[in-house]
Amino acid sequence: MSKLLEVTGVNKSYQSGGSPFQALSDVHLSIERGEIVVILGPSGSGKSTLLNAIGGVDQVDDGEIHVAGEDITRFHDNNLVDYRREKVGFVFQMYNLIPNLTVYENIELTSHISKSPLDIDELIHAVGLKGMADRFPRELSGGQQQRVSIARAIVRKPELLLCDEPTGALDSSTSKEILSLIHQMNQKYNTTVLIITHDQGITEMADRIITLKDGRVESDVKNEQPVLPERMEG
Amino acid sequence: MPLWKKLFRTIAEKKAQYFSAWLLVVISSALFYAFTAAGANLVDNLETFYQENNVEDARFFVQHPLKSPQQLEDRFHVQLEKQMSLDVSMDENTDLRLISNSEKINQYSVIEGEKLQTKDEILLDQGFAKAHALAVGEEMELKGKTFTVAGTMATPAYIYPLKSTSGFLKNPDAFGVAIVQEDILKKWENAHDYYTVRFQEDNRGAFKEAVTEQNQILNWVDKEDNNRITFIKGDITGIKKMGETLPIGILLITLVIISILLWRLMKKEYVQIGTLYALGYKKAEIIRHYLSYAAILAVTGSLAGTVIGWLLMHPLMASFAHFYNLPVLDTNPYFPYLIVSFLLPMVFFLPLTYLLVRRVLKIPPVTLMKGGTLKTKVNRIERLFKLRKLDFKKKFITRDILRNLPRSGFLAIGVLFASLLLLMGFITKDSMTYLVDENFENVYHYQYEYTFNQLQTGEPEHGQAAASAPFVVQDDEDQSLTITGLKPGNTAIQLESMTGEELDFDSVIMNKSLAEKLEISPGDSLEVTNQLSGETFSVTVDHIANSYLGDMIYMPLKKFNQLNGYPENSYTTVYSDQKLDIPQEKLAAKSEISDMVSGFEKMIEPLNYFIVAIALAAAVIAIIIMYILISLMIEENSYKISLMKVLGYHNREIHKLVIGYNRWFVILGFLLGIPVTFVSTSALLNSVTAEMNITIPVKIDWINILISFFVILGAYYVTVLLNKRQLKKISMQEAINRSTE
Numbered sequence: 001m002s003k004l005l006e007v008t009g010v011n012k013s014y015q016s017g018g019s020p021f022q023a024l025s026d027v028h029l030s031i032e033r034g035e036i037v038v039i040l041g042p043s044g045s046g047k048s049t050l051l052n053a054i055g056g057v058d059q060v061d062d063g064e065i066h067v068a069g070e071d072i073t074r075f076h077d078n079n080l081v082d083y084r085r086e087k088v089g090f091v092f093q094m095y096n097l098i099p100n101l102t103v104y105e106n107i108e109l110t111s112h113i114s115k116s117p118l119d120i121d122e123l124i125h126a127v128g129l130k131g132m133a134d135r136f137p138r139e140l141s142g143g144q145q146q147r148v149s150i151a152r153a154i155v156r157k158p159e160l161l162l163c164d165e166p167t168g169a170l171d172s173s174t175s176k177e178i179l180s181l182i183h184q185m186n187q188k189y190n191t192t193v194l195i196i197t198h199d200q201g202i203t204e205m206a207d208r209i210i211t212l213k214d215g216r217v218e219s220d221v222k223n224e225q226p227v228l229p230e231r232m233e234g
Numbered sequence: 235m236p237l238w239k240k241l242f243r244t245i246a247e248k249k250a251q252y253f254s255a256w257l258l259v260v261i262s263s264a265l266f267y268a269f270t271a272a273g274a275n276l277v278d279n280l281e282t283f284y285q286e287n288n289v290e291d292a293r294f295f296v297q298h299p300l301k302s303p304q305q306l307e308d309r310f311h312v313q314l315e316k317q318m319s320l321d322v323s324m325d326e327n328t329d330l331r332l333i334s335n336s337e338k339i340n341q342y343s344v345i346e347g348e349k350l351q352t353k354d355e356i357l358l359d360q361g362f363a364k365a366h367a368l369a370v371g372e373e374m375e376l377k378g379k380t381f382t383v384a385g386t387m388a389t390p391a392y393i394y395p396l397k398s399t400s401g402f403l404k405n406p407d408a409f410g411v412a413i414v415q416e417d418i419l420k421k422w423e424n425a426h427d428y429y430t431v432r433f434q435e436d437n438r439g440a441f442k443e444a445v446t447e448q449n450q451i452l453n454w455v456d457k458e459d460n461n462r463i464t465f466i467k468g469d470i471t472g473i474k475k476m477g478e479t480l481p482i483g484i485l486l487i488t489l490v491i492i493s494i495l496l497w498r499l500m501k502k503e504y505v506q507i508g509t510l511y512a513l514g515y516k517k518a519e520i521i522r523h524y525l526s527y528a529a530i531l532a533v534t535g536s537l538a539g540t541v542i543g544w545l546l547m548h549p550l551m552a553s554f555a556h557f558y559n560l561p562v563l564d565t566n567p568y569f570p571y572l573i574v575s576f577l578l579p580m581v582f583f584l585p586l587t588y589l590l591v592r593r594v595l596k597i598p599p600v601t602l603m604k605g606g607t608l609k610t611k612v613n614r615i616e617r618l619f620k621l622r623k624l625d626f627k628k629k630f631i632t633r634d635i636l637r638n639l640p641r642s643g644f645l646a647i648g649v650l651f652a653s654l655l656l657l658m659g660f661i662t663k664d665s666m667t668y669l670v671d672e673n674f675e676n677v678y679h680y681q682y683e684y685t686f687n688q689l690q691t692g693e694p695e696h697g698q699a700a701a702s703a704p705f706v707v708q709d710d711e712d713q714s715l716t717i718t719g720l721k722p723g724n725t726a727i728q729l730e731s732m733t734g735e736e737l738d739f740d741s742v743i744m745n746k747s748l749a750e751k752l753e754i755s756p757g758d759s760l761e762v763t764n765q766l767s768g769e770t771f772s773v774t775v776d777h778i779a780n781s782y783l784g785d786m787i788y789m790p791l792k793k794f795n796q797l798n799g800y801p802e803n804s805y806t807t808v809y810s811d812q813k814l815d816i817p818q819e820k821l822a823a824k825s826e827i828s829d830m831v832s833g834f835e836k837m838i839e840p841l842n843y844f845i846v847a848i849a850l851a852a853a854v855i856a857i858i859i860m861y862i863l864i865s866l867m868i869e870e871n872s873y874k875i876s877l878m879k880v881l882g883y884h885n886r887e888i889h890k891l892v893i894g895y896n897r898w899f900v901i902l903g904f905l906l907g908i909p910v911t912f913v914s915t916s917a918l919l920n921s922v923t924a925e926m927n928i929t930i931p932v933k934i935d936w937i938n939i940l941i942s943f944f945v946i947l948g949a950y951y952v953t954v955l956l957n958k959r960q961l962k963k964i965s966m967q968e969a970i971n972r973s974t975e
Contacts, residue, residue: 048970052967052970055880057880057966057970058966078884081879081884082882083882084880084882085881085882085883088882090880090881092969092970096877096969098877100633100634100636100637101629101630101633104622105621105630105633108629109626109630109878110881110882111626112626112627113882113883113887133622134620134622136617152881
């Protein structure tokens, strides 16, 4: 396996209530292609900041983030847009679908700006939403909406799928289904998956578990025996 | 108190949107107050001027001087005054009409300088004095006599200094009026006598009969038919109509904008409203808080607008006083208009915003604290459209339009309103140009018109003979018209039918202006009464001519003389291509087409500045309306925009998808504006010309439509430019941090 992501000495601070808050401190980590990595940490540990920086939606103060060999911290705005467009897929906790677009059209929102997208109908079938292409988000359950969100992220065949608490708003059985779907996508399209969560249970499916605390990498552990999501406990 | 602080801070946060809405309130209040108060002041000043200076009710001239005017005055309880006038050529192109210093009727008011004291002094109308740079104290020579300019004056008989009572183009370069002492005119042979009369009772007909018993009235013009006196009324009607309609339109648009702003604000503050409830705030206090947004805009906007309106009223009235020959005008604040101007925005805004706020407060506090309920139903219209086969861009835009339909619709209405304002200026100018071109270039094919003060018989030495007399419609005495008798084969006046065929004067022809007013078609008859002789007869109209100047009927001269009881070969007017040497004492009037054309050009000149000003105002209003609406659209779609940024859309792509389609609504608004402007300008011009004897056909040059289109489109792109920063500023964090739909 080759390295897809390498984060080196990244620092990021915010102004919070008039005083600086160090969100990330000298973060180092790397992720291999095709890996499923879970970044674990409590609120305020810096995991969302890290995800945003890796996703090219936030800038860091210093350090380097290499994705597929390119240091995205040196990118200008337009390069970052292209980077998000070509390399990354986002899955959000609250799905973030556009309410007045149908399932098909929400997925098309990303396929439209992709160079070689997957076939939407096939993908809808693959994520288990057959027959729901013309439904609007508000006609779907939370789990179904998250499936659309995953399909929207996967359609452009991103190298890196960034999932921000993908099961945070779902019950446990739906959560398993969603994690299973993420796993399937990882297997089927060889997509590298980075999941941030504070849910310890998700770590079972990960190839690696990175724990963040107070903006620093506390541990980086390889999971020798990842479990398929449908077999996970809880 | 803390709520007050919140209110001002919210306004400060969205200052561009609130300021734009405030500006619209200011504009509407300023226009309302300036136009209505100026109109009312003008009506008052005009009435005072008419009363204090004893405006004539009619003027006439007779074949022989009246033998016993005093007797007529006593018998009919009228004021009757003989006056004298003489047109003196100052140079090849300029005539100055000297009129005698009247004692009873049409008394003059001095605008600048002093009253006439000596026979060597002269008072000029201010337009003429300015056009010829004649200052008070300067000397001028007329017919070999030197006069000193004692000052400038205004007389109710020449508020609009036209050479002829039926003319409509003043030209101070070529024609003016002056007052001198009567003795001067008596000494000059060519001076012409006429009478002015003021009635106290409704006995006009009997008075005329009594005059015609021993004499013949050669010309009679009622005040209502005298364009020198009535034209100003049309303009005042126009200014008042503008003052009443334009601001209401702007206020309605502002009302919708403020409602959208408030609705948006309250939706964003659901949680805060719920929290306020939880903290113990009463419903009334919360209602008061949100109503305050509208109230602050209404109160401060109308206050500033009324002050600006007051300042604007003065130059507006001054330009009226300058365009018409009016004395110095008194300006009253007109408290009813002042109060209405101040209260109108509040009356407009508060009830609707109250209903809006109440609607929001009907939502249970618990629901509000959760940020409202999620919509689970799909809009029926959205469901209706199956767009699978369209490409994504079209699909996305269609969905967006369907969702934002009220906003986009309202954008079109806003643009329609601005286009109406813009096109109205152009239509007014083009309509007047058409009217003049049509008449002067296509209808009148002569250079000089000589009207005799007595009936002439035989053949004129030069030119083409004709005869004219004023008539009223038998069933409607308020409708006056002129019948002109022309010889068949006459070439001085050429008329075309509505389908463009040339009409010959061997038939009875009515012009379009009169036909529209009387709703007459070819083959219809009407009874008319000659205002000079009292003769009544029926006329059957054979053709309608495509001409709008004056309310005219043309018929064969022979028939005209026969119906009016005039000698068979008589005539009163001669049309000629060349200047004729007719003694002044034989003439009642003389006019030159070139004077009228240059008069028109003179008159149209300020209209060009007016159109530029209107175009700027329309563009500013369009920019304000479009700016607020597009800025609101960006704000309402900020989540979607933020998400699109995260998904890898460039700003220009987002702009194309989320905002770009609005240009079609701008174009739609403009296109709808064209017929709406035609209808409303037609109504406005009809009300303006209701008291004039012309009809202005509504016309527009396609070039001007194109110019207007580019002004509106330009305004749209300025708005887009102004809003680009707002779109750029939307952070990706909004989509990332979103916790609920």
